[in-house]
Amino acid sequence: xxxxIQHVLLNLLDDSGVPGARAEVLxxxxxxxxxxxxxxxxxxxxxxxxxxxQACAVLHLTRDQAFEAYASAFVADSxxxxxxxxxxxxxxxxxxxxxxxxxxxxxxxxxDPERRRQINDKFHITPLDxxxxxxxxxxxxxxxxxxxxxxxxxARFYGDRLEITVAQCRQRGxxxxxxxxxxxxxxxxxQ
Ligand code: HEM
Numbered sequence: 001x002x003x004x005i006q007h008v009l010l011n012l013l014d015d016s017g018v019p020g021a022r023a024e025v026l027x028x029x030x031x032x033x034x035x036x037x038x039x040x041x042x043x044x045x046x047x048x049x050x051x052x053x054q055a056c057a058v059l060h061l062t063r064d065q066a067f068e069a070y071a072s073a074f075v076a077d078s079x080x081x082x083x084x085x086x087x088x089x090x091x092x093x094x095x096x097x098x099x100x101x102x103x104x105x106x107x108x109x110x111x112d113p114e115r116r117r118q119i120n121d122k123f124h125i126t127p128l129d130x131x132x133x134x135x136x137x138x139x140x141x142x143x144x145x146x147x148x149x150x151x152x153x154x155a156r157f158y159g160d161r162l163e164i165t166v167a168q169c170r171q172r173g174x175x176x177x178x179x180x181x182x183x184x185x186x187x188x189x190x191q
Contacts, residue, residue, distance in 0.1 A: 001048035001141075002106055002119070003037030009051055010037070012073045013058070021058050028054040040109050049141065064145045071149035075157055092158040093183050096151055097133055100125050131188045138176035144169055151181065161185050 013021040023033045029050045037043060056066045079086055085102055089095035100123035107119035124136040137147055148164060155162035163182045168174035 001043055001045050002039070002110075003041050003043055004039045004106070006037040006043060006048055006051055007039060008074050008077050009055055009070065010035075011077070012070060013055060015073070016059055018059055021055075024058050025051060025054045028057070042110050042112070042115050045141065052143075064149075067143070067145040067149040070146065071153040074150065075153045079157070086157075089158075091183075091186060092151075092155040092160040092162060093131060093133065093181075093186055095154050095158065096135075096181060097125055097127055099123065099135075129188075131183060131186060133181040135179040135181060136176060137179065138170075142170045142177075144171060144177045144179075147177070147179065151179075 010022050010025075013025055026033055026035050029047060031047075052063070052066065055061075056063055059066065061069070082102075085098070086095065089098060100120075103123060104120050107116045110116050110119075122137060122139045126134040126136075128134060135147070137144060144166075148166075151162065151164060161184055163184060165180040165182070166177070167180055168176060168178040170177050
């Protein structure tokens with residue numbers, strides 16, 4: 001998992017108001033207290049899962065509650081860090097249509113082609129004629145709750161009403177996740 005994700009999680013622990021949360025989570029995962037995650041480096045996926053689990057335990061949050069808090073912190077962070085990704089999208093539909101491409105840009109700096117391929121394969125986004133998006137998410141992480149929280153947060157940022165239908169979900173036993181995104185108040189794009 002590229003370190004941007006863990007970096008934002010550690011900042012969220014700092015901002016949680018729970019004294020020593022960052023140090024405690026790192027200790028539980030077996031990492032030194034001064035651990036820093038580089039934004040351009042790929043780290044162990046199982047470690048990212050463990051960081052999330054321990055963050056939930058230390059902050060007394062369910063995974064979904066943690067994803068909600070994380071999504072808000074992540075969008076605030078990424079707006080500052082990558083303003084162009086937001087500026088180039090007029091609305092949340094345009095932004096969410098680009099999300100997989102943004103991930104691919106982030107992965108493009110990794111040396112290992114197999115890891116780049118794994119990151120690129122996690123999301124496939126299909127724009128439909130009526131402007132809806134169909135998003136296939138296939139990852140052993142099964143962080144679909146994060147997908148949903150981030151999509152809602154992006155829609156909030158742009159002031160758009162977004163309706164999401166979960167057509168398939170790995171959490172409930174399907175082979176992969178499939179989300180259908182619909183913007184009831186945005187006009188149908190011109191063909
Ligand atoms: C500027 C915007 C964004 C940036 C820079 C960004 C960057 C990243 C990076 C670097 C990862 C780690 C990839 C890996 O190592 O596998 C990641 C993971 C993830 N991102 Fe994004 N992302 C952005 C927006 C979004 C949005 C809008 C969504 C959802 C609507 C999203 C959903 C996810 C999910 C669910 C994962 C976990 C994937 C997995 O490992 O299963 N991201 N993102």
